Amino acid sequence: MLLVAGSLGAQMPKGIYAWWSRPEIRRDLRLTPQQQRQIQATVKEFRPHLIDIRADVQKAEIDLQTQFDQDPVDAGKANLAIDRLIAARSDLTRTLSELSLKLRMVLTEQQWQELQRRRPQPAGTTNELPQK
Numbered sequence: 464m465l466l467v468a469g470s471l472g473a474q475m476p477k478g479i480y481a482w483w484s485r486p487e488i489r490r491d492l493r494l495t496p497q498q499q500r501q502i503q504a505t506v507k508e509f510r511p512h513l514i515d516i517r518a519d520v521q522k523a524e525i526d527l528q529t530q531f532d533q534d535p536v537d538a539g540k541a542n543l544a545i546d547r548l549i550a551a552r553s554d555l556t557r558t559l560s561e562l563s564l565k566l567r568m569v570l571t572e573q574q575w576q577e578l579q580r581r582r583p584q585p586a587g588t589t590n591e592l593p594q595k
Contacts, residue, residue: 483566
């Protein structure tokens with residue numbers, strides 16, 4: 464599970480992080496054995512697709528850099544490379560969001576709220592949840 468989490472955490476979009484790979488978080492959430500099995504199965508299910516998508520993002524980034532390194536720059540080819548990068552990153556964000564949704568559905572409301580309190584926050588923001 465740690466290997467999977469390590470590969471997933473490498474390029475997570477902002478707001479998504481591999482909390483399931485952190486033993487202290489799993490412990491503090493008091494995940495049941497059933498929940499742990501569901502989380503492992505879900506991460507395992509998504510892993511091959513995420514590896515492919517990350518490769519697509521990396522290739523698109525390389526292609527764009529190649530276009531920017533040309534002299535003169537061909538604006539048409541560069542714009543196509545930009546579009547491919549946008550599409551690849553969008554696919555990555557969509558897939559990671561779908562993974563996050565499936566993982567959220569395994570958690571109780573209390574576990575979810577605790578996870579949100581523990582979520583890493585960018586500087587200048589807070590982990591406070593709105594009160595109901």
